[in-house]
Amino acid sequence: MLHIDQPEDRGGPAQPLVIARGLAKYFPLKRGLFGSGGAVKAVDGLDLEIKKGETLAIVGESGCGKSTVSRLLMGLIPPTAGEVLFDGELVGSAALPAKEYLRQVQMVFQDSYASLNPRLSIEESIAFPPMVHGLGRTEAVERAHDLLDAVGLAPGLFAGRYPHELSGGQRQRINIARALALRPRLIILDEPVSALDKSVEAQVLNLLMDLKEQFGLTYLFISHDLNVVHHVADRVLVMYLGRAAEIGPVESIFAAPGHPYTRGLLASRLSMDPTKRRKTPPLTGDPPNPVNPPPGCRFNTRCPIAEPVCSNSQPNLAAIGHTIHALGHEAACWALVPGSGHSLATRKVA
């Protein structure tokens, strides 16, 4: 009998589960009446590591490329450039063929209804992936029932129902159960709670935390909600227009953000205290169109501390933390690079 269990750890705990290098995705624009078309640079040169057992969150506004990153890692779209290593093996190589990789990486989407087949019962939806990978029907259905239990839905009550008979929160639980059916090691959660009501959001977040423990999972958590990210993440990657603006441990980023965009984003959170309402918005304008990103640092058009150097060349991620808690805290801002020519940078040389 065929078993589908979680594959064993090959590289050991120090080997990052995912390493992405120079990841890029350009979407070509249709050639119009005028001009050559060009391309939307949705992701433009991103390096990324996801450690085993952690939750890495990607935050950013619309058009920053966070969903494109998730689709690239999931293999749903081919990258324009770059490579992905999973537990030390190159994805698509002989050691780790695409099908084997896809079994170990699963995804949960924002729209819980659109991601379920309306003609399959809940039980069939969850049993489907293991059957594709060769598990017998009886075992697959049995596994589906176990998973329904694990996500807090009574199998006797829900197994035979169809997606339209369930609430949004219940459907999202089904999607999570289906993602677990192949015993993956990495789950990509793309705005998993954004469409849910607050009371249901809390239920699903609690469930995700429990399952991570129970099934030994690693999460890539994509969200625009900074409060949710602060709640669930171990490390945070802040993206702006296809580039990494800042990355680091969650406490370090929330306590001492290095990049002016991160500061603006954090300050844009709504206060839960009506006595401390702000008077002026921390950032002005909308994120620019990713078709024609501004030259130099992509944030320079909205940045409160932009200087000429910022529109001349593009900064790269550089370490900014000096304490043990800020280990691995990096930001891409000229104001943090000594000798860059930014007036705020020189003060930091000591």
Add this chain to the structure above:
Amino acid sequence: MRDDLLVLARDLRVKFTTGVNAVNGVDFDLRQREVLCILGESGSGKSVTLRALMRLNPPTKTIMSGTLELGGRDVVQASENEMSDLRGPFVSMIFQEPMTALDPVFTIGRQITETILRHENISRRKARRRALELLELVQIPSAKRRLDAYPHELSGGLRQRAMIAIALSCRPKLLLADEPTTALDASVQIQILLLLREIQQELGMGMIFVTHDLGVAGEVADRIAVMYAGRFIEEGPVADLMRQPLHPYAKGLLGATVHEGSRGKRLTTIPGAPPDLRDLPGGCAFAPRCTEAEGACLAHLPELRTPVPDRAARCIHVDDRPAAFGERLAS
């Protein structure tokens, strides 16, 4: 009746012919310059309540009853013509999705002047000048150029500003907002919220804001009404309600909201799901999910209790003797 009263609702009910009881007896007043936030989850009836104020629910499928007056004029029985005169100069609304609320084939300027000309007897040139002033009021950069822009040429934030400009074009006394920032990015959301609050104060409008987000209510509201299964289950000043909610549902909602300091802890959740609006339980609609529920909760609908002036909750466990409330606060 005081003449600064913009809205008076008593036992307002909205029922759909499909059998859904969306609004089941709502009482509230709104005065000039006051901002009320109706807070609730999907299906709580908050949007239907808001639409009822302008009578925008589909006329052939909606049964409205109770008392609803805007500036002393009855809305429940008014003719369509009377409603048209009310919409615009007295009350107007902004929506969640500007792209569907704006007409894609007309420029922003045209859509604003059209609204002004419909209600006021002034020349097209004057209307256009007013349109320009409005775009400046909502802080659209290079406003003159943007008058001739089509909705698709604007970013999400600018579109929402343009929609606010249209809503303000006839100088309404009451602005209704249905989740106007839910579709926006965080950095743009705070800009729009601050803009709305600034304009509301500058023009001295009353505003009713519908949202599912406590943070939004915290930024704009004077008062919050928490809605559940078509009823206001708690109402009070924003700071008091957010600091110390009275109703178990309001408490649950606050506890379930992810906020600073909740990291690493389990979130408190409200078990179960909201009731079916076609078949509401008798008594308190929240009782089946409530940890404090007892037999009396299901026997009949709890009265609104007022433990302190200005605050009210529909729960039999709220003590309506002010002295007892004070003791509980002190302990």
